[in-house]
Amino acid sequence: MGKRINRPSNRPARPILAKVASLGDRGDGIARPIDAPEGKADRLYYLPGALPGETVQLRPGVRKGDGWEADLLSIETPSPDRVAPPCPQAEHCGGCDLQHLAPTAIARWKRDKVVRALAHRGIQESDIAEGAARAVLTTPPGTRRRLSATLRGRAKRALCGFRERGGHGLVDAPHCLLARPALVALMDALRDTLPKVLAPGAEATALMTETETGVDLRLSLPEMPDLKGREALAALADRMDLARLSLGAEESPGEPISARRAPRLTLGGQAINPPPGPFLQPSLEGEAALTSLVLEALGEPKGKARVADLFCGLGTFALPLRERGFLVTAMDVTPEAIAALNRTTRVQSTVRDLFKTPLAGEELADLVGVVVDPPRAGARAQCEALAGDGPAVVVLVSCAPATFARDVRTLLDGGYRLDWVAPVDQFPWSHHVEVVARLTRLEADIPTKDKVINWLG
Numbered sequence: 346m347g348k349r350i351n352r353p354s355n356r357p358a359r360p361i362l363a364k365v366a367s368l369g370d371r372g373d374g375i376a377r378p379i380d381a382p383e384g385k386a387d388r389l390y391y392l393p394g395a396l397p398g399e400t401v402q403l404r405p406g407v408r409k410g411d412g413w414e415a416d417l418l419s420i421e422t423p424s425p426d427r428v429a430p431p432c433p434q435a436e437h438c439g440g441c442d443l444q445h446l447a448p449t450a451i452a453r454w455k456r457d458k459v460v461r462a463l464a465h466r467g468i469q470e471s472d473i474a475e476g477a478a479r480a481v482l483t484t485p486p487g488t489r490r491r492l493s494a495t496l497r498g499r500a501k502r503a504l505c506g507f508r509e510r511g512g513h514g515l516v517d518a519p520h521c522l523l524a525r526p527a528l529v530a531l532m533d534a535l536r537d538t539l540p541k542v543l544a545p546g547a548e549a550t551a552l553m554t555e556t557e558t559g560v561d562l563r564l565s566l567p568e569m570p571d572l573k574g575r576e577a578l579a580a581l582a583d584r585m586d587l588a589r590l591s592l593g594a595e596e597s598p599g600e601p602i603s604a605r606r607a608p609r610l611t612l613g614g615q616a617i618n619p620p621p622g623p624f625l626q627p628s629l630e631g632e633a634a635l636t637s638l639v640l641e642a643l644g645e646p647k648g649k650a651r652v653a654d655l656f657c658g659l660g661t662f663a664l665p666l667r668e669r670g671f672l673v674t675a676m677d678v679t680p681e682a683i684a685a686l687n688r689t690t691r692v693q694s695t696v697r698d699l700f701k702t703p704l705a706g707e708e709l710a711d712l713v714g715v716v717v718d719p720p721r722a723g724a725r726a727q728c729e730a731l732a733g734d735g736p737a738v739v740v741l742v743s744c745a746p747a748t749f750a751r752d753v754r755t756l757l758d759g760g761y762r763l764d765w766v767a768p769v770d771q772f773p774w775s776h777h778v779e780v781v782a783r784l785t786r787l788e789a790d791i792p793t794k795d796k797v798i799n800w801l802g
C-alpha cells in the first residue's frame with residue numbers, strides 16, 4: 346500500500362480551474378470547479394474580483410457559509426463587462442467592491458438584486474402594477490459629501506482610508522474617487538495632524554460632512570487629547586476652514602473643539618443646522634433622486650392632506666413634502682435629529698422608537714400617505730401596523746433589499762398593491778443598492794392605480 350503523505354496545514358491548497366456562475370449579494374464572484382473530482386464538483390467558491398461567465402484559476406481558502414473563500418490567481422477568459430478599475434487601490438480597498446465591472450453592468454446587477462429579493466418573498470415582476478421594476482437611477486462618483494474614514498496613528502503621517510476588502514487591515518486612500526474634493530483634502534490634512542493626538546498603531550474614525558458653510562468633522566479618538574493635542578486640532582480646523590470640529594463617540598452628540606460657523610443644509614427650501622452625528626443621505630445627488638421619487642409617489646396634496654414621515658432623520662423627505670403643501674407628522678428615534686428638525690418649525694416632529702411603538706390604529710386615521718425609511722433592519726412592526734390600518738399610499742424607502750422585500754410582502758398581505766419599484770444607486774462601485782416603492786390600498790373606496798395621484802391631488 347502506497348504511503349500517504351499528510352500535507353502540512355500551512356501549505357497552500359492547489360490552484361483550481363473554475364467557472365464563475367454569478368455575483369453574490371456582496372459583489373463576490375460565485376464559482377464552481379471545472380473537471381473537479383467526484384464529490385467536489387458542487388463546491389462553491391466566493392471569489393472577490395471575479396465576474397460571471399469568466400473562467401479563472403483560484404486558490405481555495407477557509408470555509409465560508411455553504412462554500413469556501415478563495416483568491417483569484419488568474420483570469421483565463423475575461424468577461425466582456427470587465428473594465429480596468431479607475432482607482433489604483435481598487436484591488437484591496439474595501440470602500441469599493443465592483444470597480445472592475447462596467448457601470449451599465451453594475452446598474453443591471455443592482456436592479457436584479459432588488460428583483461431577486463422580491464422573488465424570494467414570492468413577489469414577481471409581473472406583480473408590480475407597472476409591469477417591471479424600473480431601471481436603476483445612478484449617482485456619479487466623486488459626490489460623497491458624507492464619509493466615515495478610519496485613521497491609524499503613525500510616527501510621521503497617519504493613515505486615513507478604509508478597511509481592506511475581507512480583512513481588518515487599513516488601506517490608505519489618498520485619491521479616493523468617491524468623495525467630494527473638500528473631503529479628499531481634509532483626509533490629507535488629517536494624515537498630518539493625527540500623529541499629534543493618536544499614538545502609533547491606535548485607531549480613530551472621522552465622520553466628515555460637507556455642508557453649505559464648510560465641512561463638519563467629528564473625530565472619535567480612543568482617548569481625549571491633552572492641551573497640545575487640542576491646539577493641534579484647533580489649528581487643523583483653522584487651516585481647513587472647517588465649519589465645526591467636535592470630538593465624541595458615535596452615539597454621543599460630541600464636544601465641539603472649534604465652531605467657526607454653524608453647519609447648514611437646505612432641505613425643502615428650509616435651512617437646517619445638523620448636529621454632528623445623525624443620519625444624512627451620503628450625496629446631494631442621491632438625496633435629490635430619493636426625494637423626487639417620494640414626491641412622485643405622493644403627488645400633489647388636496648386641501649389639508651396630512652402625511653407621516655417615519656424614520657425621518659433630519660427631515661430629508663418631511664421638509665420637501667411640507668414645501669409641496671402637505672401637513673407633515675415626522676418621527677425618528679434620534680433626539681438630536683428631531684430637535685434640529687423642530688427648530689425649522691415647519692413640521693410636527695417627535696422622538697419615537699418605531700420598532701417598539703409603531704404608529705398604529707387611530708394615529709393613522711387622518712393620514713393620506715406614509716413614508717417609511719427605516720435602517721437596514723427594515724420596519725417589520727411598522728409595516729405590520731400599516732398592513733392593518735395604513736392609509737391609501739405607503740412609500741417604502743430602503744437600503745436593504747432583503748428587509749425591503751419582507752416589508753413589501755407584509756403590506757401586500759395586508760391589502761396593498763405594489764405600484765412601482767425604483768432602485769437607486771447612490772453608492773457607486775459598491776454592492777449596496779437603495780430602493781423606493783409605492784404601494785396603494787386595494788379597497789373599493791380607494792382609487793385604482795391611475796387615479797391615486799388625482800385622488801391625492
Ligand SMILES: C[S@@+](CC[C@H](N)C(=O)[O-])C[C@H]1O[C@@H](n2cnc3c(N)ncnc32)[C@H](O)[C@@H]1O
Pocket residue numbers: 624625626656657658659660661662676677678679682697698699700701718719720744
Ligand atoms: C435610513 S435613515 C433615513 C433618515 C431620513 N429618512 C433621511 O432620508 O435622511 C433611518 C433613520 O431611522 C432612524 N431610526 C433607527 N432606528 C429607529 C427606531 N427604532 N425608531 C425610529 N427611528 C429609528 C435613524 O435615526 C435614521 O434617522
